[in-house]
Amino acid sequence: MTPRIEIDAVTKYFGDRLVLDGVSLSVAAHEVVCLIGASGSGKSTLLRCINRLVEFDHGAIRLDGVPIDDKRFGATGLQRRIGIVFQSYNLFPHMRVIDNVTLAPRKVHGVPRAEAEDRARQLLGLFGMGDHATSYPEQLSGGQQQRVAIVRSLVSKPDVLLLDEVTAALDPELIGEVLQIIRGLKDEGMTMVIVTHEMGFARDCADRVCFLEGGRILEQGPPRTLLSRPENPRTRRFLQRIIDAGRL
Amino acid sequence: MSLPAGPGGSPADGAAVRRPAPPRRRNEWRAALVPTVISLASVVIVFGVLGWWISSAEQWPRVKLQFFNPEAMAAAFPRVLQGFWISMRIWLTALVCIALWALVLALVRSLRAPWFTPFRLMVVVYIDIFRGIPVLLLVLLFGFGIPALNMPGLPNSGLFWGTVAMVLSYSAYVAEIYRSGIDAVHEGQRAAAKSLGLSEWQTMIHAILPQAIRNVLPALMNIVVALQKDVALLSVIGVRDAVREAQIYTATTFNYSSLVVAAGLFLLATIPMARLADHVSRKDRERRLQRAG
Numbered sequence: 001m002t003p004r005i006e007i008d009a010v011t012k013y014f015g016d017r018l019v020l021d022g023v024s025l026s027v028a029a030h031e032v033v034c035l036i037g038a039s040g041s042g043k044s045t046l047l048r049c050i051n052r053l054v055e056f057d058h059g060a061i062r063l064d065g066v067p068i069d070d071k072r073f074g075a076t077g078l079q080r081r082i083g084i085v086f087q088s089y090n091l092f093p094h095m096r097v098i099d100n101v102t103l104a105p106r107k108v109h110g111v112p113r114a115e116a117e118d119r120a121r122q123l124l125g126l127f128g129m130g131d132h133a134t135s136y137p138e139q140l141s142g143g144q145q146q147r148v149a150i151v152r153s154l155v156s157k158p159d160v161l162l163l164d165e166v167t168a169a170l171d172p173e174l175i176g177e178v179l180q181i182i183r184g185l186k187d188e189g190m191t192m193v194i195v196t197h198e199m200g201f202a203r204d205c206a207d208r209v210c211f212l213e214g215g216r217i218l219e220q221g222p223p224r225t226l227l228s229r230p231e232n233p234r235t236r237r238f239l240q241r242i243i244d245a246g247r248l
Numbered sequence: 249m250s251l252p253a254g255p256g257g258s259p260a261d262g263a264a265v266r267r268p269a270p271p272r273r274r275n276e277w278r279a280a281l282v283p284t285v286i287s288l289a290s291v292v293i294v295f296g297v298l299g300w301w302i303s304s305a306e307q308w309p310r311v312k313l314q315f316f317n318p319e320a321m322a323a324a325f326p327r328v329l330q331g332f333w334i335s336m337r338i339w340l341t342a343l344v345c346i347a348l349w350a351l352v353l354a355l356v357r358s359l360r361a362p363w364f365t366p367f368r369l370m371v372v373v374y375i376d377i378f379r380g381i382p383v384l385l386l387v388l389l390f391g392f393g394i395p396a397l398n399m400p401g402l403p404n405s406g407l408f409w410g411t412v413a414m415v416l417s418y419s420a421y422v423a424e425i426y427r428s429g430i431d432a433v434h435e436g437q438r439a440a441a442k443s444l445g446l447s448e449w450q451t452m453i454h455a456i457l458p459q460a461i462r463n464v465l466p467a468l469m470n471i472v473v474a475l476q477k478d479v480a481l482l483s484v485i486g487v488r489d490a491v492r493e494a495q496i497y498t499a500t501t502f503n504y505s506s507l508v509v510a511a512g513l514f515l516l517a518t519i520p521m522a523r524l525a526d527h528v529s530r531k532d533r534e535r536r537l538q539r540a541g
Contacts, residue, residue, distance in 0.1 A: 048439075053439055079444060079445030086440065090436040103444065103446075103454060108445040108446060
């Protein structure tokens with residue numbers, strides 16, 4: 001069966017610096033893959049290559065077997081099928097919640113306003129944000145903003161969701177509500193690639209964990225194996241630091 | 249100063265805790281009164297001394313008659329007011345043109361698509377040229393030069409070409425202000441817009457520009473105030489604005505009071521604008537503080 005996402009020997013330079021060194025990774029439909037590793041290991045860059053926020057230099061990435069730069073996706077097809085949620089939410093501060101959520105359906109996918117708002121309100125309600133449709137982002141807590149950002153990325157019914165350290169900017173007491181939502185999405189069968197520092201979450205929620213260092217996937221496997229009995233000494237060292245910091 | 253206050257903590261903290269509640273009512277009353285009295289006294293003294301110093305000049309009575317003659321002022325007022333009305337019309341027209349033209353320049357300079365490169369280059373050259381030439385020179389060159397060409401189909405009035413010169417020059421500055429606002433919008437906003445599938449143009453219009461203009465509103469307001477006075481430059485090419493009308497009066501009566509009338513009219517217009525500009529930048533600062541906190 002064709003994997004949903006197939007990353008094939010992707011290389012990326014920022015100037016002279018090699019940030020991705022021939023990374024290959026396949027993600028099946030309905031699979032949840034967590035990318036872990038120190039900052040600068042290339043995990044966020046890899047994530048951003050998948051929806052072409054970052055253009056890679058060599059290799060290929062395919063969505064359901066079709067290269068992501070294929071004409072078949074048109075100008076916006078890839079973005080409709082792959083949603084992304086960012087660490088700092090990146091909501092548009094000058095727009096109300098409902099306008100943030102309906103911007104892409106209305107302006108990019110040509111959905112009439114009434115229809116887009118109906119679907120947005122329904123989704124916002126599902127994520128406990130139904131009362132905040134007319135609020136502005138800065139009137140919301142970090143956790144609420146991140147929930148809106150998740151709704152915004154889901155509103156066009158993507159097949160894949162990319163999550164880029166979505167809890168890293170949150171106060172500790174707000175992390176739980178966001179992780180709960182992600183678990184819910186997993187239960188509904190969403191295919192997700194997740195960059196995270198929450199090892200506990202990776203252990204509970206991921207089908208597979210990949211450890212990146214120096215732009216390469218050094219080790220991957222089921223979370224219980226990789227997080228408790230890593231084979232690679234560097235993975236062991238990284239996890240030891242996490243344990244020392246009290247994060248696992 | 250967020251060090252935890254240990255046993256040997258800062259004495260000020262300790263004192264603040266131990267000090268009994270002061271008799272507040274009287275203190276508040278005095279706290280409000282004393283600065284007011286001081287600032288009033290200071291104003292009276294400073295302006296009193298200045299007034300005394302100027303009026304003690306030997307030539308003051310003559311200058312007073314020449315510049316502050318109430319009859320001359322009354323006589324000059326209707327014509328100067330008429331000119332001032334023209335000044336304000338030029339101001340408003342130029343304002344709208346500058347706001348739009350500068351936006352076009354800033355957008356062209358900010359769009360990142362590679363095929364835009366020649367246009368970006370043109371804008372850079374434009375901004376260099378028009379920021380590098382004094383506005384007064386531009387007004388003279390445009391106001392006298394272009395009508396002299398006598399080109400068929402083009403307007404021939406100094407008023408028109410002088411205003412064009414103002415617009416071209418000011419737009420170079422305002423374009424740079426817009427651009428600084430565009431650059432200040434966080435990169436994450438572009439990433440979010442792009443990941444939603446918005447084109448570069450849609451990203452600019454829906455995501456970046458509204459935030460950019462909000463960022464630079466105080467700077468733009470200052471330009472509005474500056475332009476309000478600078479329209480007086482058009483008097484050098486014979487546009488019968490407030491300054492020109494005042495000069496005409498001066499030339500026929502050898503009395504300068506008309507200039508003071510013009511100055512007064514400009515103040516009447518610019519001071520409210522300046523207050524508005526202050527208000528806008530204060531609101532902007534509060535908004536930033538709120539967001540940071």
